Amino acid sequence: MMDISVLGAGNVGLNLLRILKEKRDVFRSRYRVDINVVSVSDSRTTVFEPNGLDLGGEVIEAKASGNLSRAEAKTISFDEIFDIDNEVIVDLMPATQDGVRGGRDIYMKAFRKGRHVVTANKAPPLALHWAQIMEEAASRGGKMIRYEATVAGGVPLFSFRDYCITPSEVISFRGGIVSLTVNLVMRMMARGGTASRKL
Numbered sequence: 064m065m066d067i068s069v070l071g072a073g074n075v076g077l078n079l080l081r082i083l084k085e086k087r088d089v090f091r092s093r094y095r096v097d098i099n100v101v102s103v104s105d106s107r108t109t110v111f112e113p114n115g116l117d118l119g120g121e122v123i124e125a126k127a128s129g130n131l132s133r134a135e136a137k138t139i140s141f142d143e144i145f146d147i148d149n150e151v152i153v154d155l156m157p158a159t160q161d162g163v164r165g166g167r168d169i170y171m172k173a174f175r176k177g178r179h180v181v182t183a184n185k186a187p188p189l190a191l192h193w194a195q196i197m198e199e200a201a202s203r204g205g206k207m208i209r210y211e212a213t214v215a216g217g218v219p220l221f222s223f224r225d226y227c228i229t230p231s232e233v234i235s236f237r238g239g240i241v242s243l244t245v246n247l248v249m250r251m252m253a254r255g256g257t258a259s260r261k262l
């Protein structure tokens with residue numbers, strides 16, 4: 064059983080919860096892992112159930128209808144997610160611009176408390192505080208941080224570099240667009256739109 068806490072229940076967070084619910088049997092049979100979501104937070108509420116939240120019946124519908132607190136589950140404060148039983152903290156919130164409060168500080172605290180971290184949080188935390196975050200993770204008994212979703216989640220770029228091509232050496236990269244957002248903007252510009260036009 065892997066108990067996880069999900070921070071953020073927006074586009075990415077809700078879709079992750081849907082996948083975890085729909086593919087539960089696949090994770091079990093193919094990867095021998097039972098992923099149990101013990102808490103979900105949005106900007107106002109954190110719902111918590113130590114034995115695993117009822118994603119389908121409660122959490123997803125409550126949030127999709129606009130109010131996470133409608134889910135029939137206990138509520139706790141955001142800070143308490145570091146004290147409940149979870150192994151992994153999944154950050155799907157927007158970062159603050161400096162990557163500190165929303166981002167770095169959460170990961171540092173998670174490592175100190177013995178948790179692994181998964182983040183979809185783009186540039187600020189990792190680009191600005193990479194060394195500090197990685198050092199803290201390593202110094203806490205080799206806690207892991209996974210960040211594949213930060214760049215082209217559908218293209219396993221970091222896993223490819225970190226695991227698949229070892230021990231080969233990357234000599235260079237040729238140009239390519241790995242961002243769906245950039246692709247969308249360029250496609251619209253090719254059709255005559257301008258960068259300033261509202262998408």
Ligand SMILES: NC(=O)c1ccc[n+]([C@@H]2O[C@H](COP(=O)([O-])OP(=O)(O)OC[C@H]3O[C@@H](n4cnc5c(N)ncnc54)[C@H](OP(=O)(O)O)[C@@H]3O)[C@@H](O)[C@H]2O)c1
Pocket residue numbers: 070071072073074075076104105106107141154155156157158183184185212213214216
């Ligand atoms: N969308 C994408 O395609 C994509 C792709 C890759 C990476 N990302 C990254 O993934 C993250 C989430 O993106 P998204 O599109 O899902 O964003 P989103 O739809 O705006 O959702 C953000 C979620 O975080 C919650 N939140 C905001 N501030 C919070 C706080 N202080 N404490 C607790 N929860 C808080 C929001 O709560 P409320 O619901 O109450 O507002 C919302 O549920 C971002 O870092 C983004 O850069 C997104």
